[in-house]
Amino acid sequence: MAVVSGLRWSHVGLNCRDQKATEDFYSRWFGFARARVVEADGTRVVFLRRDQVYLELFATDAGPAFDTLADGPRHPGTARxxxxxxxxxxAFLDTAGGELDVTLGPLAFDAFIPGWKTVWVKDPDGVVVEVSQGYSDQEAAELATYA
Structure with a gap:
């Protein structure tokens, strides 16, 4: 069995009917706070963090930048x-040796974070799993510019 060195938990992507209401819920009741906001092609993705746990919030009306099921289902109230x-x-893909069902990518997100790169694969039950390198939180001053 091939095990990738440096593998660690990242986040769960959630589909939201009302992204702000979902953010408020997890902030108020579970102590999460904004760590990063990414906007592209009219789509906003909000990353929340509490300690080492992240949630990635997608509006269910996500625009063309995320108009694909390759990164997971888009149904409200479900994990993406x-x-x-x-x-x-x-290196992760090299270790896999072509044995993974790649659904999207790898894609580079250098416009947001230099070195941020991601690939999406499916597990045996069809659950989409994102594998990324290089993600980091935004600085507080930049985060403050988002409503």
Whole structure:
């Protein structure tokens, strides 16, 4: 069995009917706070963090930047995908040796974070699993610019 070194938990992506209401819920009741906001092509994705636990919030009306099921289902109230961080997406894929069902990517998100790269794969039951490298939180001053 191949095990990738540096593998660690990252986040769960959640589909939200009302992204702000979902953010408020997890902030108020579970102590999460914004760690990053990514906006592209009219789509906003909000990352919440509490200690080492992250939630990634998607509006269910996500626009063209996320108009695919390759990163997970888009039904409100469901998990979109599970996610792990690795030191290198390329090394992860090399270790897999073509045995994974890649649904999307690898894609580079250098416009948001230099070195951020992601690939999505399916597990045997069809659950989408995101594998990323290079994610980091935003600085507080930049986060404050988002409503």
């Amino acid at each position: 995908h599970l996610a792990f961080q690795v030191d290198s997406v390329d």
